[in-house]
Amino acid sequence: MxxxxxxxxxxxxxxxxxxxxxxxxxxxxxxxxxxxxxxxxxxxxxxxxxxxxxxxxxxxxxxxxxxxxxxxxxxxxxxxxxxxxxxxxxxxxxxxxxxxxxxxxxxxxxxxxxxxxxxxxDTNHAAHWREIAGGAICTLYSDDAERVAMLRMNGRVSLPYGRPAELLVLDGALRVDGHDYAAGSWMRFPEGDHAEIQAGATGATLYIRTHAPDAGAAA
The missing domain is CATH 2.60.120.10 (Jelly Rolls)
Structure with missing residues (x-):
């Protein structure tokens, strides 16, 4: 399948x-x-x-x-x-x-x-979060091929260097290229996709994963 x-x-x-x-x-x-x-x-x-x-x-x-x-x-x-x-x-x-x-x-x-x-x-624990411009981030995993985090945002976010990325909207709403996406929406962006991503009026909490182009194809 x-x-x-x-x-x-x-x-x-x-x-x-x-x-x-x-x-x-x-x-x-x-x-x-x-x-x-x-x-x-x-x-x-x-x-x-x-x-x-x-x-x-x-x-x-x-x-x-x-x-x-x-x-x-x-x-x-x-x-x-x-x-x-x-x-x-x-x-x-x-x-x-x-x-x-x-x-x-x-x-x-x-x-x-x-x-x-x-x-x-436990991402509910405040000690795992740090403040960043436009919100806060909880790093879940990071190595040379993959970065995984939860992100609380109230403004815009850019996908790092056009790398392949994956998002899951956990709370709030997200606007991507002018379209609104509610909590529960999942998105995957290919290498070089420079999407315009912005939090909705009440902000958004995301799961976000970025990875090297070849890492996403590993089985």
Whole structure:
């Protein structure tokens, strides 16, 4: 299955486009944002766990990145409410579940094979944020190929040096090239796309990922 698989083109998915599909596990549904292959594929999705649902223990050969959007997401005895960022390196394994239900943003199989760091960040904690011009930033991950952050903005933002970038509007609204996008909108920009990005009247909170041109195509 291929969804928004042409990395040379801008891709946009708004809440009006959300179409939930069942996963192999009962009680777990996915809204596919981008996908490059069958069930075991590099993919970006929003995943919804019904109360008392789970996935059996499984490995992630290409790593997994999660941002908890709503509810409480669990791994064994560790419980992560909305706002937690989880990054598990290639070869890691877990048994994810949710007692009361959860919605998470998930990226699969996009990490370098050499990545070994496991990251757990509570973005609700003020200590993880620093003030910048026009807002505040919470750095989630950074290396020579990839930078991931949450950004609170009340003005304009430029994509760094025209690098490929990905955004998820978490709160507020965003205006991109004159079009308004509500919370839940996801966008992917190809290399060299100099989009004009501005927060809405009440500001915006974003997940933002930028990466080297070849890093986005890693499987």
């Amino acid at each position: 291929y969804v928004n698989a042409d990395l040379s083109r801008r891709a946009v998915v708004t809440p009006d486009d959300h179409h939930w599909v069942a996963s192999p596990q009962p009680g777990v549904e996915r809204m596919m944002l981008e996908r490059f292959g069958a069930e075991q594929a590099r993919a970006t999705s929003i995943v919804r766990y019904a109360p008392a649902s789970h996935f059996p223990l499984h490995r992630h050969p290409g790593g997994e990145e999660i941002l908890v959007l709503a509810g409480v997401f669990s791994e064994a005895s560790a419980h992560y409410p909305a706002g937690w960022y989880l990054r598990s390196p290639p070869g890691s394994s877990h048994r994810p579940s949710s007692v009361g239900g959860a919605v998470i943003f998930v990226k699969l199989r996009h990490m370098k094979a050499s990545e070994q760091e496991s990251v757990r960040i």
